[in-house]
Amino acid sequence: MEMDMNGGGKVVCVTGASGYIASWIVKLLLLRGYTVKATVRDPKDQKKTDHLLALDGARERLQLFKASLLEEGSFEHAIDGCDAVFHTASPVKIIATDPQAELIEPAVKGTINVLATCTKVSSVKRVILTSSMATLHSPNFPLGPNVLLDETTFSDPTMVYTLQDFGRKCGMDVCQGQQLGLGHNESRTRKNTFNRKHHRLVDVRDVALAHIKALETPSAKGRYIIDAPIVTTEEIEKILREFFPDLCIAHENEDIDLNSMTYKVNVEKVKSLGIEFTPTETSLRDTVLSLKEKHLV
Secondary structure (H helix, E strand, O other): OOOOOOOOOOEEEEEOOOOHHHHHHHHHHHHOOOEEEEEEOOOOOHHHHHHHHOOOOHHHHEEEEEOOOOOOOOOHHHHOOOOEEEEOOOOOOOOOOOHHHHHHHHHHHHHHHHHHHHHHOOOOOEEEEEOOHHHOOOOOOOOOOOOEEOOOOOOOHHHHHHHHHHHHHOOOEEEEEEEOOOOOOOOOOOOOHHHOOEEEOOOHHHHHHHHHHHHHOOOOOEEEEEOOOEEEHHHHHHHHOOOOOOOOOOOOOOOOOHHHHOOEEOOHHHHOOOOOOOOHHHHHHHHHHHHHHOOOO
16 A cells, blocks of 8 residues: 655544544554544543554644534534544444434534534635445345446435535535445444355455545545445355464354345446555455454454
């Protein structure tokens, strides 16, 4: 992955910075020379912030700020003086007893809160918003091998149009990125997502770089989808056995209809930003090596 020093002297904000994708965005931004003002719910929570403070360049160019999605104006100090804002903060729960209150309300209110703050800060010219593949399809959206999803596809266009119109009226570019990751930002009640037989996995480094390229490409605008072809549990297991010969994965018949996984996704727009997809084999091997390095396996 190339590391251009495009961010020298530029200040950007990353909300929800301790999150999985956001942490990688912060890491790559620092490597590219940006100064990062990162928001977290509690800057004193070392379990959530130590990995950020340990990043290369963090000592010199990373500041942590306390902010809450539902607290109006709480992002002002972090966004003040920034050239751009990466809004990744959103509640993440695999199981939600009240999805409206636990997921939708804070996600929507938090996004409007951040955008409203950006309108007050004249230096902010672009906002990059982390979204979800749920904006392309929902449980009631028919999927199959003849379905092609692209940036014009909406499961519920109301909110998406609202955000883009909000940005246009306020003179800001709002770039939305849809990404699909195993168990990320989904309120599914599935007991174990790995019990599925089929997966569509994207390397988190590719997702993070796509966010940054959306900032660094002047012509970037609108939505960007980043997705990957289907990979089976058996194919994943075969790669993992390279490291764990005695690996045993319990297969439960909990899979959704394969037909609903065979839809096609046009990813040419995100490729136009200069994103080259990391092969699934490389992602899995690097994941295992990282876990071994940290003595987690």
